[in-house]
Amino acid sequence: MNELFSPDAYARVQKLPDLLLPWYDSHKRDLPWRINTDPYRVWISEIMLQQTRVEAVKEHYLRFLRTLPDVHALAECREDTLFKLWEGLGYYSRARNLQKAAKIIDRNGFPRTERELRSLPGIGDYTAGAIASIAFEEATPAVDGNVVRVLSRLLGDERSPTFLKKALRDLLACAYPPLRRGDFTQSLMELGATVCLPASPLCLTCPLLQLCDTRSDALPAREPKAVRRKIPVTVLLFHNGSRIALCKRENGLLRGTYGFFTIERAMEQEDAARFLQDAGLNRFALGKEIKHNHVFSHIEWNMTAFPVACETDVSSLTLPENIARDGIVCTRFQALSYHEKSYVERELSLPTAFRWCLQYL
Numbered sequence: 001m002n003e004l005f006s007p008d009a010y011a012r013v014q015k016l017p018d019l020l021l022p023w024y025d026s027h028k029r030d031l032p033w034r035i036n037t038d039p040y041r042v043w044i045s046e047i048m049l050q051q052t053r054v055e056a057v058k059e060h061y062l063r064f065l066r067t068l069p070d071v072h073a074l075a076e077c078r079e080d081t082l083f084k085l086w087e088g089l090g091y092y093s094r095a096r097n098l099q100k101a102a103k104i105i106d107r108n109g110f111p112r113t114e115r116e117l118r119s120l121p122g123i124g125d126y127t128a129g130a131i132a133s134i135a136f137e138e139a140t141p142a143v144d145g146n147v148v149r150v151l152s153r154l155l156g157d158e159r160s161p162t163f164l165k166k167a168l169r170d171l172l173a174c175a176y177p178p179l180r181r182g183d184f185t186q187s188l189m190e191l192g193a194t195v196c197l198p199a200s201p202l203c204l205t206c207p208l209l210q211l212c213d214t215r216s217d218a219l220p221a222r223e224p225k226a227v228r229r230k231i232p233v234t235v236l237l238f239h240n241g242s243r244i245a246l247c248k249r250e251n252g253l254l255r256g257t258y259g260f261f262t263i264e265r266a267m268e269q270e271d272a273a274r275f276l277q278d279a280g281l282n283r284f285a286l287g288k289e290i291k292h293n294h295v296f297s298h299i300e301w302n303m304t305a306f307p308v309a310c311e312t313d314v315s316s317l318t319l320p321e322n323i324a325r326d327g328i329v330c331t332r333f334q335a336l337s338y339h340e341k342s343y344v345e346r347e348l349s350l351p352t353a354f355r356w357c358l359q360y361l
């Protein structure tokens with residue numbers, strides 16, 4: 001016990017397994033990662049589910065496991081294949097970390113404790129707690145936003161979610177039952193996902209109703225939202241008939257995935273035309289501008305795309321001098337190569353930030 005929570009809070013969380021486990025048995029959703037508790041399957045599902053909706057994950061998860069059924073297959077697979085399997089899930093660093101960790105696990109075996117799991121790339125407190133409890137029955141809580149929401153409401157705790165995320169781990173660890181620890185972790189997640197919803201929780205159907213101090217969406221406390229930095233990005237969609245120019249992105253957020261030529265600068269149509277001429281392109285047809293916003297977790301791209309029809313291989317162009325001099329982030333022309341559009345759609349990992357462009361080519 002620590003002093004962050006009252007004895008009453010400790011007493012109440014002790015009651016959770018008896019209330020949640022029977023409810024979980026009769027209400028849990030039939031999800032593909034619940035077929036068994038194989039640590040590889042649990043791990044992949046927990047990483048995919050971070051910041052991504054269950055419905056969006058289901059199909060990706062099944063496809064991923066069909067192609068990469070075990071740690072060894074993941075450790076050995078080509079990055080292009082991995083990113084193609086990840087396409088649409090976003091946060092590609094998760095996929096990169098999965099493979100880094102898979103190489104370690106392939107050599108040393110799957111870690112069986114929360115502490116060991118946390119030492120792997122891409123596995124933080126939440127994921128380590130989830131895998132250790134679900135796959136290895138360790139009494140290790142997995143506290144994410146869902147669990148903070150349930151417990152802050154249950155206990156009427158008005159402290160900030162950031163504080164609670166850490167503090168609740170110790171409190172919850174005391175509540176773990178001797179058996180069915182993985183199911184207990186999953187029952188809390190399930191309640192947060194299906195009953196104790198962010199807005200309009202379904203309190204009348206909640207197994208914790210009698211125990212709950214809040215019985216509404218008044219908690220958790222709201223935290224000021226981080227301000228997203230807005231970056232203007234011009235996208236040049238070079239194409240020659242059905243062949244389109246793409247590059248494997250060399251740095252930044254989407255490193256390792258494919259994308260179109262981008263320059264982090266706002267351009268009107270005449271700016272784009274001048275830029276192309278300065279780069280040495282003489283014969284081209286510049287299409288109308290297309291506006292699109294893409295939101296990442298901490299930044300927002302305010303994108304303006306221009307289709308550019310030209311027969312010249314644009315990988316031979318040179319960036320105008322002022323681009324490097326002014327430190328403007330920009331794709332290297334030499335990084336571009338041409339592919340048939342149908343091949344791009346089928347084989348290459350084009351993240352959501354760029355996929356919308358295909359309809360204009």
Ligand code: SF4
Binds near residue numbers: 153154209213214216
């Ligand atoms: S009673 Fe309502 S607010 Fe309380 S835990 Fe259940 S769903 Fe959430």
